[in-house]
Amino acid sequence: MTACSSSTPYEERVEIRQSIDDESEQLIEELAEVYPEIYAQLEEAEGYATGVMSNIKVPLVGGGTGIGAVYSNVDDSITYIDLYRYDVGAGLGLSSYRMISILDTPENLEKFSKGFSEQSWGTDWNISVSGIEADKVYYLEDSEIPTYLVFESSASAVGSARLMSVSVNEELTETGMGNAKFANHESATDKSSPQWDRPLPFFAQDVVDKGFSLPLPFGISILYAETKQDMTISGLEAGFSGINNGATQAVEFMSFDNNYSHSKTPQLKLDAWIFPFMNVFATVGKVNGMAHVEFASDGSVANGVAENSLPCNPILPGQKPAEFCEALRDATGWNEALDVDLDGWNYTIGATFAAGWQDYFLAIPVSVTYIDMKNARAEELVINVSPRIGKQIPLKDTSSVDVYVGVSYLDSTLTIYGEHYGNLPDDKHITYKIEQENIDKWMGLVGASYNFNRSWAIQAEYGQNGSDKRQFVSSLTHRF
Structure with missing residues (x-):
């Protein structure tokens, strides 16, 4: 589940993707024991997103990271995603949870498949009399996107402003997008098949097929x-x-x-x-x-003007007096x-x-x-x-x-x-x-x-x- 590394070799991506898919299936099976209707919800929806998150919170700031996948029922595609959470506010916490969101509209499916950032305010209270409550299951039916949570926490008492961010994991999804600023040859393996879906550059798919990754255009x-x-x-x-x-x-x-x-x-x-x-x-x-x-x-400029360019005859009307020409000739x-x-x-x-x-x-x-x-x-x-x-x-x-x-x-x-x-x-x-x-x-x-x-x-x-x-x-x- 450590797919958030800066560059994952092609050989390891298959194994990481499989671990995410296995985790997603296991999560659905666990939730079905409490909410049997989840199978029907997933089948009727446009798709669903799963993820695993870990969070830490100190008195003023906190954050968390995770990884997951978006499964489309429309075209059976899988988009692997990175999850980030940033907290500012009071509280202490150390927690982790697994989630699955029902993407019941085309807009929600596209939102998760393309990535987004969203602000919110909320509280987490997960301290029981005995000190810890583990494996708490929630169904957030009234949220904008119906979501199931399997919450695991060592302790959490948090009230904070949050920024949740979902971004496409370009490597695991194999979009051909790389981390380098330039076209970078990563591997000549034929085990992967990235699909470039942006308008530029021209001939992008040809070089992606040869093992190159490309920057944003x-x-x-x-x-x-x-x-x-x-x-x-x-x-x-x-x-x-x-x-x-x-x-x-x-x-x-x-x-x-x-x-x-x-x-x-x-x-x-x-x-x-x-x-x-x-x-x-x-x-x-x-x-x-x-x-x-x-x-x-x-003084050669003025001298040359005096010798060659000025009419210096003091007798004829309209011409410069001799003293003017002499002044130019004597210019130093x-x-x-x-x-x-x-x-x-x-x-x-x-x-x-x-x-x-x-x-x-x-x-x-x-x-x-x-x-x-x-x-x-x-x-x-x-x-x-x-x-x-x-x-x-x-x-x-x-x-x-x-x-x-x-x-x-x-x-x-x-x-x-x-x-x-x-x-x-x-x-x-x-x-x-x-x-x-x-x-x-x-x-x-x-x-x-x-x-x-x-x-x-x-x-x-x-x-x-x-x-x-x-x-x-x-x-x-x-x-x-």
Whole structure:
């Protein structure tokens, strides 16, 4: 009856299922001695659910676990289930009981077959004068679902709020659902016949038949990413206001130093397994950060404008006086440090190619991100490929820990538009276009994920390349 382990080998599942079925039959026989009408009730119902629960309660909190099965009279199918109970309230208790619920409507049969959570308030009083009452049998005829209980307790005096949860035991029911985040090859045995009943991924049944288990097909995540990296100037264009409408042209006589970008990005991510080994995703997020640019000019921009672009004849009307041209020719340049606010939105599309073998996995996410920062007059394009290899470490029930290492290739191009107002005559200014590119494309990374169950997980990842590039990513994911 210990089928709530995180991963039950195929060879053991037949034995566990048989023990649950035997326990269910024995329970019906015992109840029939007190309630002979139970046979007719079970035959007329849509189906019935059985279970064995163990509970413990200390003064403030308590809980229990169990296992059982749902037997359908409609199609003769069997769905094996895990049972959980959580208590908050006063009391002490240590108890166990067996139960059978009459699923007299199609809705109740579907409810137990798909799983559910239900809140309630109640009391348990199971202390007799002699100290213990054992094997107490109850028929809860007035409850929403008629239920028989065979109660066994060492002692129990509890008044608490309860949360009862029923979930499908995917392994025992053999749905093809696994605990891993990726398609995981578990066994090549032909003794099992899982049946995948979800719309995605395509060709799921084919790989399930080959011994792979699959994750839940859809996901929604909240992510937070922070990245700091050194940048280099890959292109600079500049122009002078009032000439050619301020159009920019390439500038070569410019020096740069100490350029970097630092961004923080909360994001919302949606994903789906389209094929068993291919997940597609899209994210949208808010970017907050800054780009630091330091550059110096020796005056060649202004000198070139004076020599080639300005009409400097003081005699003809409408042309600039000679002293204006002389001022440009004598310009000594400038030193400038810019901190550009990178506030905007980022949009990402990508795909992850992944597979696992006996809890080891290989994953290769590939993505393209466009960052639009209209208020900052900047935009960025990021291409990212991050292969990683790791292992899933099973824990209790369906919880587990994933640990992995990998590398990340990130190509980032940041384009900044702006104006420079310096010691230029007649309130003129320099317009510019700066293209920054990250210096270090590669970095190593390590990460870990704690999977509460098949549906919920938290993850953290850290990447670094020396002191020039650092990245931290965390996420909370719900799969369904």
